[in-house]
Amino acid sequence: MSIPDALDGLSSFLGNRLSRSKGDLAAHGQSESHFPPCPPDAVAWPETTEEVARIVSLCAAQGCPVVGWGAGTSLEGHAQAVRGGVVVDFARMDKVLQINAEDMNAVVQPGLTREALNTELRATGLFFPIDPGANASLGGMASTRASGTTAVRYGTMREGVMGLQVVLADGRVIRTGSRARKSSAGYDLTALFVGAEGTLGLITELTLRLHGQPEAVSAAVCAFGGMDGAVAAVIETIQTGIPMARIEFLDTATVRAVNAYSNAGLPEQAHLLIEFHGSPAAVAEQAARFGEIAGEHGGAHFRWSDREEDRRALWDMRHKAYYACLALRPGARALVTDICVPISALAQAVNETAADIAASPLMGPILGHVGDGNFHAVLLVAPDDAGELAEAKALAQRMAERALRLGGTITGEHGVGMGKTGLMRAEHGDGWDVMGELKRALDPTDILNPGKLVPPGNG
């Protein structure tokens, strides 16, 4: 019973779709973030659910870890094989299997990216709204419970996934959920696997909730003197029932970064970026009412983008903000924090965080999804400077503690991965042990993405 035996068994049926080449291992040992490389022993490219089940069964019999891989865009090292074993790359399982337009759902394979899905949906009048910025794979997005700029209106992957096909640790293949829009038929297994980061099973198929492409869209940027006015405007807008499709915050440092990187031409102040979806009349009304509310809370320098190319430029600028921040310090890597707090505590959380960063030697622009209370500090560190990394980790630790003190969570959308297991006890107390008990029930030999999410020594 060993990893080499497992690899021999796998190559017997995967042929050259199992690789041990240095290049492939290195490519699947990388992370987008600050984690050191951690190459697996092999990479497998299955093409069917049956092959995935066979891989998992064989690896379980040999005690060989199995780690899923989507597009490699995780910021928390989710897909790094910290105990070696096989990375299962879903690149060849990237098909749209069904589009059920009347039911507004699609059945897809996990390796499909969200942009590829939306390209296929273009002619249907439907779209998949969840947008974490990166062109992530949908299996990866489900596994980390991803969200992004549109969660304030359309929800996160928690709401976006209606059902799954999952390969369990013992090779059984189950289906969760159904094509009906709701169900009370037993435990919500779909919700259990969404956000489980590949530790309970490998997702091989997803049924995703779609939405109608909005008839009209209107977007704007608007400057604020600081966080308090911006948050007050957002709270009042939400309470008034004005349905924002996106509402994003950039601090002054982020605005400087996007001005330099994307030539955004914004005044050097904090900004809200907002978007409305609906009928032409509804969007016009919503925009007008938001303008009034924002004005009462100090919003100024409105710039509306009703033309699609302007909106595209706006959200392209927002999506590249992470790279814009990285470019503030050439050669740097980023530790990206991800706390989420009750919106009533958001201004306080951002202000305290900004002060903490200002008192440190690091740069750390702040931006986030203000409608959800979720924000990120992009802490820039020199790649080989252990002191800077330690400083960034201390800042991140204080942010997480701040989030918990304010009733929030250590991660709004990036997940636990390698970076946040140390904070799980503080957030969940005995609930973390319950997660360990669930893991033991479904993966008693701890072969699925071991070393992640549950308490250490759980397996």
Added chain:
Amino acid sequence: MSIPDALDGLSSFLGNRLSRSKGDLAAHGQSESHFPPCPPDAVAWPETTEEVARIVSLCAAQGCPVVGWGAGTSLEGHAQAVRGGVVVDFARMDKVLQINAEDMNAVVQPGLTREALNTELRATGLFFPIDPGANASLGGMASTRASGTTAVRYGTMREGVMGLQVVLADGRVIRTGSRARKSSAGYDLTALFVGAEGTLGLITELTLRLHGQPEAVSAAVCAFGGMDGAVAAVIETIQTGIPMARIEFLDTATVRAVNAYSNAGLPEQAHLLIEFHGSPAAVAEQAARFGEIAGEHGGAHFRWSDREEDRRALWDMRHKAYYACLALRPGARALVTDICVPISALAQAVNETAADIAASPLMGPILGHVGDGNFHAVLLVAPDDAGELAEAKALAQRMAERALRLGGTITGEHGVGMGKTGLMRAEHGDGWDVMGELKRALDPTDILNPGKLVPPGNG
């Protein structure tokens, strides 16, 4: 180790808040539906989470079943103690603990009813929208993943519950979720307990998502010749992105029932009942566009209710439709079915069901939540006629099989309870065993609502 020992232990600290009186046992052995009475050995009325934890610990030590009880409005006998033991009645844990208006959530105890919560919220400009008809307790609604008329707009208890406090089978008390609007911090324990029907833990506190009371509301009834036109109108309305707050279907038999019971005065045809929430301008636009779409699909006899008293009468009529159907046959009891199918299959599912009922000797008016694809047949049976009950069960079984054949679920919102364990294998396959494995992990001695939801012999 025995139930009597457990009861002695409980009465030592609950005093007269533990009852073995015949009246109390009978009242907690009843169901709203067709199930025979099943009185427990005792009823407990705890006042604090600590008392609930003490009850569960003591019962676990004595192998005594523990079954939660809210308002007793379940239609599937969820709270019936089929293996005896203690029913924990949450009537004394019915407080609103916090209203966080800026964060749009409330923290409540499980015995609070949805109407009592909305009464307390009235002055805040917020409301809790989920509306199963009955004035159910919020703990019960969470445990059955309830929904009702507003799910098409506001979601079900899956979306409505942000976090829980739960007493586990071994007496540990955990908190799930947070006051933040989203999180990626590990397994979604909140979703695991929502819909678990008290088999994994007892809910002692809930954090609920609130919404702004709409500025304007407009409701209408509209007649259709049959299901096909009505469903086509609803699909087109949803795809166009017109946000319906409620969209309900009544078949001709139900219309006859509500005409007789609530003096509704509707033409004897199938009807849609619809409601819009929003700004005055948005509601007017939505109503006008829905009117056009409905007209194209054969909708007629529109009657709009913009005045609050008219709307109240309309939804009161809808909420009493169950009793109106019961009154069609004085003295009858009902077996209420609850399938939910993809909306593209809804007309077919309703038409086939109506034909099946018409070919049987039973009356079975049909009504439902057409925006979700969820509908009910209220099958009327003489209380002591085993033949009629068998006929009703056979109809219900065929409905469930029809739902599964069409990609749907055996229960949209009522839950599994006593009536549907026999259908769980057909819906979930090996997934049902996974539910059993989760149950064993969290309740290894099977004391929490035993005999429900998971495969028999699981404990």
